[in-house]
Amino acid sequence: MRIDVVTIFPEFFDVLDISLLGKARRTGILEVVPHNLRDFTHDRHRTVDDTPYGGGAGMVMKPEPWGEALDEVLPEHPDARPVVIFPSPAGTVFTQAMARELAGRDHLVFGCGRYEGIDQRVFDHAATRAEVRLVSIGDYVLNGGEVAVMAMIEAIGRLIPGVVGNPESLVEESHEDGLLEYPSYTKPASWRGLDVPPVLMSGNHKAVDAWRREQQLERTRRVRPDLLPPE
Numbered sequence: 001m002r003i004d005v006v007t008i009f010p011e012f013f014d015v016l017d018i019s020l021l022g023k024a025r026r027t028g029i030l031e032v033v034p035h036n037l038r039d040f041t042h043d044r045h046r047t048v049d050d051t052p053y054g055g056g057a058g059m060v061m062k063p064e065p066w067g068e069a070l071d072e073v074l075p076e077h078p079d080a081r082p083v084v085i086f087p088s089p090a091g092t093v094f095t096q097a098m099a100r101e102l103a104g105r106d107h108l109v110f111g112c113g114r115y116e117g118i119d120q121r122v123f124d125h126a127a128t129r130a131e132v133r134l135v136s137i138g139d140y141v142l143n144g145g146e147v148a149v150m151a152m153i154e155a156i157g158r159l160i161p162g163v164v165g166n167p168e169s170l171v172e173e174s175h176e177d178g179l180l181e182y183p184s185y186t187k188p189a190s191w192r193g194l195d196v197p198p199v200l201m202s203g204n205h206k207a208v209d210a211w212r213r214e215q216q217l218e219r220t221r222r223v224r225p226d227l228l229p230p231e
């Protein structure tokens, strides 16, 4: 998979070389290419923002640099319409299901907004040649999209075959089966007076599976009742 990221802080994505994704990049399974939005400006100050029409505080990202940056990363005549994702507090919430869907694609483009946002015409024009999505990673406001893109790249990248060592470890996880995951334990059997639940030491796999499922349901009922399947 190739991922292009348009940002005013391309160095932000150097950290991906350190993590698990670094191996996936070196082996060619995953290619993440940052593009500096300022490289698509033509004034001495490499200006990417300006004051908002209609007034108001803050600055808005200008459309011209974005247009030229997307010209660079979007294929002229794509066989499949690429997806361009802009993190935004006003977006559709990013979920494990969306991560799974996006992990199946060959090419993703991410656009990192800053300031008060990006001129709306950037999204409107991009929609003539790509599938544009505003995606939120949660109900809070960041200073820019870079942290959100890192989170999405990690969530998507780890689902790509060959990126995570043991694919089995991707199955029993929170949100994979729609429920929160059960509590985990490892040695020692007793630690600071706290013991591992005996069922997990029983060797009775049926009982262990039943206990884990009950723990998932109990935890989901308590913490995230919105995730519970309809009765």
Ligand SMILES: COc1cccc(COC(=O)c2cn[nH]c2)c1
Binding pocket: 086, 087, 088, 089, 112, 113, 114, 115, 116, 117, 118, 135, 136, 137, 138, 139, 140, 141, 142, 143, 144, 145, 146, 148
């Ligand atoms: C598109 O324009 C902007 C403007 C300002 C910040 C951002 C970054 O996204 C978030 O803040 C966010 C994403 N999910 N939850 C919060 C984008």
